[in-house]
Amino acid sequence: MILAVAGGKGGVGKSTVALELGAELDAVVVDADLGMADLAARRGPDLHDVLAGRADPAEAVSEDGPVALLPCGRTLAGARAADPTKLVGAVEAVESAYERVVIDCPAGMAADAGMPLxxxxxxxLVASPREFALADALRTRELARELDAGLAAVALNRTGENPPTERIRRALGAPVVAIPEDDRVSRSRRQGWPVSEVAPDSEPALRFGELAAEVGRLAGRTRD
Amino acid sequence: MVTLDWRVESRAGVSLVELTVENPTDCARRVRVGNRLDGAVWPPRREGVPEAGWDDGGFEGVLAPGERRALGYASPAQPVEPPVELVWTERAGESERTDDAGWSADEVAPDAVPSDDATPEDVVRSLGDPRPPADAVPRPTPDAAPRPTARADSASPIPDPVESWLSAVAERADDGGSCATDSPLSPEDESALGAVARRIETLREETTSGGGRTEPRARRSP
Known part of the structure; x- marks a missing residue:
């Protein structure tokens, strides 16, 4: 199963959600933000090398950290040399080696955001209530639909009191999981750890578990 | 039967080929148009990706009943006549609609979002090439090369290769700090550092004692 964590805007927490879902689903997280990688790189080849034909996709997966990761380089030269059309084949190769893949998508609507979908x-879909622009989320959902990556769930990230869960569920037509704002998420993320490992009983950790269960339900339905 | 009209002109050593293919029959036909020029096919591109249907040898796609298509490409070759040929045509299969069998969906509506049977190339064509432009990528120039020397002149008397090796070891030591092992250095780095230290020590001893040897000689000479 290949799952794309998308959302039109930058800074809404796509990478955090991808890392958490990677931990929950025991999946490899692929940092597909070719221009501005977000998940801490580790030693060895990265996605730029893979897309430039210099490294094998499965061999570029690093299993050193708490979540298996195919990191992405941060240099302009690397981004220039990486062929975005090779992403699909690369991710499929990782899937055949590891079974489950979560792709952390870049922001925007260019081909680098479309390719993971x-x-x-x-x-x-990740949306933040504070920056929530329904139009952006709707556009990304349309793109996901066109490219056959059905919407499994919406992560309404860093919510405060009374998140607009119901309104967003109606607008986007998918289950919405509200993940409350919590320092423990950002603190553990800075160390490269999912909150589910650091504070498994915390509210956000439980919510990420719920999100993963929604994904599992959709994966079960499509398999049937 | 499918007909092919062509026109070729040459500019600055490049042949520009314009052609129209027409399918006057009342069933969809798949056609292959082959390049006869003695040069590579430069197909039309969108966002740097060749339009659907083009390959090294020419073009292949499906024409709807009664459809007439304009095509064009360039080639770095002398013009010959005819520049193209209809290699073959065949009746298109029932499942082959004109928009998914060679003609890309975005050819019909260029800005449309690619459909769910899109290829990676379709995605780049319709959403745009995400790579940074070549001009934005800093590239090592010959002018940049003297910089390390200048730095060495002004600050450090350590030769560049030694300096960069030492920095690499220091970096590895920093990274290794979080490891479970007691020492932040890997065994290889430890022994390499030790070997270098011993070598330097020996070299200094030799040169100082060598200096001792020359001095007596100097004293003996008068």
Whole structure:
């Protein structure tokens, strides 16, 4: 199963959600933000090398950290040399080696955001209530639909009191999981750890578990 | 039967080929148009990706009943006549609609979002090439090369290769700090550092004692 974690805007927490879902689903997280990688790189080849034909996709997966990761380089030269059309094949190669893949998508609507959705079987949309622009989320959902990555769930990230869960569920037509703002999420994220490992009983950790269960339900439905 | 009209002109050593293919029959036909020029096919591109249907040898796609299509490409070759040929045509299969069998969906509506049977190339064509422009990528120039020397002149008397090796070891030591092992250095780095230290020590001893040897000689000479 290949899951794309998407959302039109930057800074809404796509990478955090991808890392958490990677931990929950025991999946490899692929940092597909070719221009501005977000998940801490580790030693060895990265996605730029893979897309430039210099490294094997499965061999570029690093299992050193708490979540298996295919990191992405941060240099302009690397981004220039990386062929975005090779992403689909690369992610599929990782899937055949590891079974489950979560792709952390870049922001925006260019081909680098579209390519993970083309590769994916399903998608999770991340939106932040503070910056929530329904139009952006709707556009990303349309793109995901066109590219056959059905919307499994919406992660309404860093919510405060009374998140607009119901309104967003009606607008986007998918289950919405509200993840409350919590320092423990950002603190553990800075160390490269999912909050579910650091504070498994915390509210956000439980919510990420719920989000993963929604994804699992959709994956079960498509398999039937 | 499918007909092919062509026109070729040459500019600055490049042949520009314009053609129209027409399918006057009342069933969809798949056609292959082959390049006869003695040069590579430069297909039309969108966002740097060749339009659907083009390959090294020419073009292949499905024409709807009664459809007439304009095509064009360039080639770095002398013009010959005819520049193209209809290699073959065949009746298109029932499942082959004109918009998913060679003609890309975005050819019909260029800005439309690619459909769910899109290829990675379709995605780049319709959403845009995400790579940074070549001009934005800093590239090592010959002018940049003297910089390390200048730095070495002004600040450090350590030769560049030694300096960079030492920095690499220091970096590895920093990274290794979080490891479970007691020492932040890997065994290889430890022994390499030790070897270098011993070598330097020996070299200094040799040169100082060598200096001792020359001095007596100097004293003996008068």
């Amino acid at each position: 083309l590769a994916a079987d399903a998608s999770v």
